[in-house]
Amino acid sequence: MADLQLSADEEMVERLLDAAARGDLGQVSSVLSRAPSLIDRTGSRGWTALMFGARNGHYDVVKELLDRGCDRFSVNASSQTAYDISKFWGHGHVCRLLGRTDAPGENYFGRETLDRLSARRTDQAWLEARRTAADTVYLLFSKLSPMVSTSCRRQGGQPELRLCRLGHDAVKPLLQKPSTVLVFLGVERTDPPSPSRQADEAPRDPPAWFAVGTEEDADEFLAGGGEEKRLFPRSSHRDLLTLSEDEAGVVAQARSVLAWHSRYSFCSTCGGGTRLEDGGYKRSCLNAECPSLRGVHNTCYPRVDPVVIMLVIHPDGQQCLLGRKKMFPAGMFSCLAGFVEPGETLEEAVRRETQEESGVKVGRVQYVSCQPWPMPSSLMIGCLAIAVTTDIRVDENEIEEARWFSRQQVMDSLLDGAQRVLTVPPRQTIAHQLIKHWIGMNANL
Template sequence: MSSNIFEAAASGDLEYFQQNKSNVSIKNDRGWTALHFAARYGQLEIVEFLMKQPDCDLLATNSEGKTASQMAEFWGFDTIAKLLAPEGAEKQEEQGVITKGSPYPPNRNNFFAGSPLNRYSWYRTEKDILRRLVQSPRSNYLLLNGLDPLFDSNQSLYFAKYDQVKSIVDKIVPEQESVKAEQDILLVFLGIDEKEGISEEGQIYWALDVTPVGTYKQEFENLVEGFKSKNLEFAPALPKAFTIDRGIASILAQARAMVDWNTRNLHCPACGRKTISDEAGHKRRCPNVDCISQKGVHNFAYPRTDPVIIVGIVHPTEDKLLLGRQKRWPGRMYSCIAGFVEAGESIEETVRRESYEEAGIKVDRVLYHSSQPWPFPNSLMFGFIAEAVTTDIKLEDKELESAVWFTREEVLAALNQESGSRFTMPPGNAIAHQLIKTWANDGEWRVKNKPSNAKM
């Protein structure tokens, strides 16, 4: 049974509350009530129980000024958010807006986002704290072999404990401040899940690269073979990542992107000297005092994330959405137009450029929808819905095999996986799917016989 009311709320321990019905409105040092924790972690049964208690305050706010309803909404637990919302704050479905006087759209949390971790970035320079965390029994190591994570026989992500990897990680735990950490081992501090406790009392997460290379190649091989002998498997993240828990998937996204960035930046781009991992895997620096990179702050390399836009393009006069298809995609799948942000352009400009380059369509107004980390290897997708001002399709850069204006009925048929639908959708966990779904289902996108200046 849980040890306190907050842990019970976060973990869904109903038995604890049935035996401890008093003080459900008490707050922790961050102003969180049990209801906040239950809402944050999607514990519907606990929320329903707490709401029946006489001293339960639905409007109580934490130190960030958030109610339990707002916490649930932020983390994507829509059923709980609606249940806890005060009267007059319900969503107006056919318009897709919130009727509580706010100009802001609803929060959207795409797959690979919504991490449960507090990243504790200020710990990255604290060697004493990191030393304790590395060797803590609460530490969980996400292992990557050539960027392939470790899965168990149930196809769940497997996290090793300290005792299983101590032969490796102990080599980079300096006994004294002056001892340089071993640079042939890549270990990244990811953060702490505080559902069970704050700071070091929580569940600690690390990413450890066990690819058999470098000085300790043989030891890495032994470690990898040892895990394989226990019916565990290193396997490609796609498509397995889409079948695991969303919170765990977000940890995998962070781990995979960080390990990939580190392994791609092993040498200084200025002098070629091998770089040194710093700040628990979140910096790399050149040790060559004569290198040109030593001037200014250029001696440090920081984790790279490549910005990418993805856009659903709306027809200016008809109830249609433009989707494209690449030849390498499966079956009859069509998706949104996408492309990398280039130097010296805004993300809105990228939307307009990519729309024209890939489909020959000029777009004007651009509306932001949501974003999605995409750890293959380390991109951040910015999702948009944009209004076209021309309609003639021209596959300018030959990146697409085909581009089509699909009617709402055709899009809905694909969304509902109806037999005989004209095309198939991208996976439900992809931001492209969510963009298309938003256009198809939200009433605000329906054509309302507006006058047009579109150029046919």
Template sequence: MTSLQLSAKEEMVERFLDAAARGDMIQVSTMLSQSPSLINQTGYSGWSALMLGARNGHYPVVEALLSHGCDKFSVNSSSQTAYDIAKFWGHRHISNLLGHTDDRCQRVLPGADLHQQENYFSRETLDRLSAKRTDKGWLEDKQSDPNTVYLLFSNCSPMVSSPLEDRNAGGENQLCRFRYETVKDLLQKPATVLIFLGVERRKKPSSHTVDGVREPPAWFAINTDEDTAELLKRCREKNCCFPKTLNRDLLKFSEEEAGVVAQARSVLAWHSRYSFCPTCGSSTRSKEGGYKRSCLNSDCRSLKGVHNTCYPRVDPVVIMLVIHPDGNQCLLGRKKIFPAGMFSCLAGFIEPGETLEEAVRREVEEESGVKVGPVQYISCQPWPMPSSLMIGCLSVAISTDIKVDEKEIEEARWFPRQQVIDSFRGTRPAFTVPPRQTIAHQLVRHWIGMTSNL
């Protein structure tokens, strides 16, 4: 009976998605009135009715779905929102509808595309509650709360679970979650680093208790040097591990968990590098929920005033897609460490006292010999390996001759738009694009969609 009911539900979802794809407003409206829960249901590759309507240019369907409160920020398996899809396929009237912002914002930034691109590692699943980091009593109460969630890290690598058969086939990882009773012994050990990540965001009001509103569960991350085999015994599941190849394995989380991993790993990596004071060399201790390290030398000048050595550091990096003056080619390069055939955007660290525009121009010329003129910011991405912020830009070349710095990259080429499109589609690929979780992938996709009418 359960199997038949499930099949009937799946069939209803398929009919609803098909109606949206065909632009059948009558059927879409009828099915929504009968079963409102259909609105955010997804089918193949995570495509929703909104995405299908946007793909096929059905403005009335998109408008109706939005009026019913559908989630326009949800993404499919390729990390595309309905806005991205409409823009890629040239349905500007629909992308304008999906990217609509408050008129007040448009008056402040006239002509700007204010749609916020969400990149992997960027989703804020937790409310960080930074004001609570100095409330020692509140933090201690939360640590022993039975509803609090703990994440275990070893050498800044998170404990994850994944189906054994999917480990080598690109299956999705899930963070292993622990309660206080399981980890309280680790909290007593001097070498353990504990950071407060925040509390769960709740869409609906919390239920009430006698004392008032019940607070959502808090999340903490623990980094320990305990033996990994012993740590794995704490998990009830047998398919747990600590990933070894972080550049690959950290790209296998859901969007929600990826954001948590980015926050936790970046702060934990900072702790691993700052156990001694950069100012005087003395030992330091963790404070403020793990978001500050204080020198134990009472005479250290870092204890007077504000010093950026006391707080987690973020390293700004520009990553840019350089567009040929003809508008129909882009410049991509490859490093020796890249997988065979893969080309990506050029990138480099911003230097002290340098604007991001000048950093783009300098890095492109240093690595490829190409001179760049106009620079436009697109979006950014936290990159927790260990703690960079990738600042994504488009730029226009004012010279086209390539002369690579072989210490930086081994090759750079101009790729015509059609070759780039073919590489995304997997048809006659001239090269391999970076993984969809990278901002490089999203920058190239953004450029393709700017004037594409495929």
């Protein structure tokens, strides 16, 4: 009998761990409601349900386990806590939930405010119901510029831009036009249902968000904002950097997909017309004979362009290489960068671009972090690179000047009131974050 009981317990533990790994909140809650003592039981390698949830970034599962009193400090066979695991895999939102302040750095435009709910993109009935729901949020983009308001102000009186959140009735006239592009962005992240909720009370879908893109003059939508002033920013590289971290993440997703639609309205295989599918995440050719309709093709899905951006470190560890383009403000220097070519590794792209732009050869390359950059749709892959030569020969087609700067000079550029020999890009850019990352490192790389 004892063996049978042990077998039943083990089966329940496996169900709990599997559900936590998959992010099945309902199953996790069901198992623990029947057997709460299993919450800290381990499977292979000494992993608990909390560790599996943290490994895969399942915020709701981790929160449920914490609310039920799991041991957040237990360690696995490799002496790793759930926090250690979530930090290694880059799940900053889970790290913060676990109560640690040294979570992985989060670059601007990178915050995942919404649950993209990609499995729902092909569910036309569900999407149609969400389009007309009273709590659905629409973001309006005119020529890739989001409608914002300036009703709030930061300290010092400077205007702060906020996204205008519209309802279905406000955008209905645009949705009826064939040239309008509609993209499903996801749903708001919500806490798990309260235990006090009635058993017969059906769970409600969280509010859905959509992006509406138009190339038409949308000035008529600027009225009706009450006391707030509405506008469509025209300087995306400057104005979009004033949004909050939460809203910047949504804009990065929406603007990148809308930019793809604006550039790929025709089939890139045969030149025929296309139609939108999958909630705005696919364009299918209308030509039944088009090769893109057979087999696997990447021409009908949103494009993301990988870009390496690197801070090149002098062999002495005390200097870094920065360059400037003619378009930069006077005195500004930044990290070198360039597009990854087909069939090229990130490391080789870093080495090639550095040598092409500055003449400096680099050896070791270390990945640091990445940043979505929705102008129009790039993924900035941030790296540190260790130079093996130091002579600079600038390719003036790419940049106009490149120089080695000392650690102290770079530190001064980040301090208010310090005497500066250069300025660096704003904090919202990954270049700024790479520079800060290097400043905070030990000089012995």
